[in-house]
Amino acid sequence: MAGGVQHRQAEAGQRYDVFHTDCPARDVVDHVTSRWGIWVLISLRSNDLRFYELRESIQGISEKMLAQTLRALVHDGLVWREVEPTTPPQVTYGLTEFGRDVGEPLTELFDRITRRLSPRSAG
Amino acid sequence: MAGGVQHRQAEAGQRYDVFHTDCPARDVVDHVTSRWGIWVLISLRSNDLRFYELRESIQGISEKMLAQTLRALVHDGLVWREVEPTTPPQVTYGLTEFGRDVGEPLTELFDRITRRLSPRSAG
């Protein structure tokens, strides 16, 4: 974070300096890997979803957290948001190209973990 | 079909049920995507590292968090731990096959985000 930012990027090999910098990538990584961000992105990979569909799809998520997570992802450019000005308003969410780009390795990550653990407990 | 998620849960198990279950995969996902877990795994992809090397590589991490994160990853089978019984003891960490398997999409995820956001960074 902004506090202890010391860039000791010496010549001692290639060290990921992005680990602690305040570049926008850090925020996006945080949002993508946040508790609910992962599941929102994975959910939206299959198809666009309404707010309430996401809420029911991702069981255990609260409306507050869903709204908050979506706001961050929309702000990051990973998710688009479309409002139909009906009453009540209907809002649909979907992945942008960036979102699809990011959702792919995310799903792959998730799949590799479950693939490894589901047959039998791995030691 | 976009709107099929909420009421069709009984018939079609299409929805990701892992979102809220207590299967071990959930824990692993949590550890992998935890604040420091990501950077530990990415750091270890290039080569095995000693504890202090990790601490210095991932700037901003505290010893407590590093130890805690490593313990979780070792327990999950993503990272191995080797102790040389010298004095002081020297401990080396590295990725298991599972860890390499998981580290790949994780790095890819990270790279895609940085590639998109910073035209001149990450590398």
Place this chain on the structure above:
DNA sequence: CCATGAGCTTACCTAAAGGTATGTCCTTAC
């Protein structure tokens, strides 16, 4: 005989994440 170093562990405490409950807007249906 005390400091040092590597790799932790433990206690303590604060910041923030996240849950629960409620309010809001506007319109149609009853």
Place this chain on the structure above:
DNA sequence: GTAAGGACATACCTTTAGGTAAGCTCATGG
């Protein structure tokens, strides 16, 4: 006139993540 539906916002409160700092081990060097 009141409930309901959809997508939130907001206040309040609890849980947890994570930072700081100290301690521990034990052989070696000063």
